[in-house]
Amino acid sequence: xxxxxxxxxxxxxxxxxxxxxxxxxxxxxxxxxxxxxxxxxxxxxxxxxxxxxxxxxxxxxxxxxxxxxxxxxxxxxxxxxxxxxxxxxxxxx
Numbered sequence: 001x002x003x004x005x006x007x008x009x010x011x012x013x014x015x016x017x018x019x020x021x022x023x024x025x026x027x028x029x030x031x032x033x034x035x036x037x038x039x040x041x042x043x044x045x046x047x048x049x050x051x052x053x054x055x056x057x058x059x060x061x062x063x064x065x066x067x068x069x070x071x072x073x074x075x076x077x078x079x080x081x082x083x084x085x086x087x088x089x090x091x092x093x
Contacts, residue, residue, distance in 0.1 A: 003043070004032040006050040021049035 007017050007028075014032075018025040023046060030036045031046075038046065044054050075083065 001032070001034065003028065003038070003046055003050075006047050006052045007032075010050040010052070012050060017046070017049060021046050 007014070010017075012020070014025045014028050017023075017028055021028075023042070027036075028046070031038050047054060078086070
């Protein structure tokens with residue numbers, strides 16, 4: 001997905017990206033469809049051929065909060081009218 005976004009933003013066809021990166025066009029298509037995953041080095045090379053780069057930084061991983069997930073599922077189960085009504089009631093209090 002990231003390769004496709006970079007290629008489209010660079011206004012390149014798969015064939016043009018293939019020429020620039022030295023990678024096979026069919027392989028680029030497989031990466032774009034998430035059939036296979038390129039190595040980090042290959043991903044970076046292909047993105048650079050599109051004029052972009054990866055900003056690799058170490059960030060703290062925070063696992064998802066199960067309570068937030070449950071609350072989100074409850075909200076999504078409501079109709080838009082129910083959500084609006086609850087929002088308006090919350091503003092009143």
